[in-house]
Amino acid sequence: MTLDFTYQASAARIVFGNGASGDVGKWVEALGCRRALVLSTPHQAGDAEALSKRLGPLSVGTFTEATMHTPVDVTERAVARAAELGADCVVSLGGGSTTGLGKAMAYRTDIQQIVVPTTYAGSEVTPILGQTENGVKTTVRSPKITPEVVIYDPQLTLGLPVGMSVTSGLNAIAHAAEGLYAPDRNPITTMMSIDGIRALKEALPALIDSPRDGAAREKALYGAWLCGTVLGQISMSLHHKICHTLGGSFDTPHAETHSIMLPHTIGFNAAAVPELMTPISGIFGGATPGRALYDFARSIGSPMALKDFGLSEADLDRAADIATRNPYSNPRPIDRTAIRALLQDAWSGTRPP
Ligand code: NAD
Missing domain, CATH: 3.40.50.1970 (Rossmann fold)
Structure with missing residues (x-):
């Protein structure tokens, strides 16, 4: 290396x-x-x-x-x-x-x-x-x-409602997941990404059963700090571009949008840079990073489909147009047809490939 x-x-x-x-x-x-x-x-x-x-x-x-x-x-x-x-x-x-x-x-x-x-x-x-x-x-x-x-x-x-804890935690994981393949990543941000994702992966399921579990709350907040720090230090890619598009132009809620998109965008990029996504497989297991993130999100009660948040199927063409216009840097070439298909899967809540 x-x-x-x-x-x-x-x-x-x-x-x-x-x-x-x-x-x-x-x-x-x-x-x-x-x-x-x-x-x-x-x-x-x-x-x-x-x-x-x-x-x-x-x-x-x-x-x-x-x-x-x-x-x-x-x-x-x-x-x-x-x-x-x-x-x-x-x-x-x-x-x-x-x-x-x-x-x-x-x-x-x-x-x-x-x-x-x-x-x-x-x-x-x-x-x-x-x-x-x-x-x-x-x-x-x-x-x-x-x-x-x-x-x-x-x-x-301690009083952050469970639903918000889940979506906010997945929002944090999204920052660090994109940090793993960011063009300006460095060994410190990669270390923070891995430790941040692992902390949230361990803490979030514990919070479902006991929202006031002090040790799990501590671990989740520690993970959130690391993931946020990564966000502040590197460039974001496709995942954040799509979430900004959906939130900015279609008013979908911030943390829920991140939660729903995460398995689809990371799954899409993992196909291009599998070696950079091995920490995701190491932490979540699963056949592919996209599937592993999908199964994890579902297991902790995350919302899974954009159609439940006021986005109509007819909006998807325009969303694909906006999301592929002036794209952020991305490890896999952005192709409108593929992004439209990815949005369709996220809209209906289909498990990614
Ligand atoms: P939020 O701040 O909008 O909070 C949602 C609601 O939950 C609010 O009513 C809030 O008062 C309440 N709340 C917050 N903490 C609570 C707690 N512990 N117990 C009970 N209720 C609580 O939601 P958010 O997801 O934290 O933030 C979303 C906003 O942050 C978006 O506008 C997003 O664009 C922005 N954001 C910006 C950056 C950045 O780097 N600029 C990064 C992440 C998010």
Whole structure:
């Protein structure tokens, strides 16, 4: 094997541990800040208020309107609120939607961010921001977007509903699976991909039976960190292109779309680079990586068919057109006919070859 790579570590500080979110105030001060604005979705507003209260004089209040796809008008309201309150940092408490809001604010104002993730999406460790304006989603990358501190506290994920744990966990696996064949992968990202996928493969089935299993929650969040880190450091390929197409143009839900597409896209690419997919076979077993991922997803109760998420069969032609236009780099040549067939299988929930 010839080694020839570039590795760029992220400068973000990662703090991991049960109860670690009790130290948010310490990290606000470590950043040289005194006036944190706590962000959340409306659903987690109660938790955000409680955190703000715990921070006492270090918090200037909350902004609890974070929502899917990071709409620009919400970001502008949050930026105005931060300015009005004289906030000098944000504490984003929640999943990818809340993290997205904090990142969008930092992209505009360079405000420092502390993220306390409560799902497995992984956005907290990437320099990537997806935002929407007038129904159009655009993606930007900038070092300003990467949060300064991420506090992973498994205890905060004990109440993540099982269905969301499954789809969010498969979303994380998708980042790392594409990391295995990314053109700019390196030995560190490959190591993180394998360990991240293995951790989630072990943790997710345990969470089905006991959602409040502390050891499984810890392992799942650890895997999510590794998989998210891979996402932030390498280029994504066909899988992410199709998921961005379906979410961006057809409004299918983020984590569910990733979960459904994963066996199909990885199966498709595995045929071209079987040697790079051996870790998937090693972790999941199975005749082919696509089948193994399909069987795993089904065994943990994942949704399996796009037709259950508002996508009509008639949409598939347009989805194939968009997904094959300006394709991302991919280990297997992108051919519209093959992608249309792959989408058909994912739409109906058919087991991949
Ligand atoms: P989410 O943040 O939209 O959360 C979904 C719902 O679950 C919200 O109502 C949230 O408040 C709630 N929730 C979160 N944690 C909970 C918990 N522990 N218990 C109970 N409820 C909880 O969902 P997500 O899948 O984490 O994030 C999806 C968004 O993140 C998408 O917009 C996606 O594009 C983005 N994302 C971005 C990146 C990136 O690198 N830019 C990476 C991954 C995801």
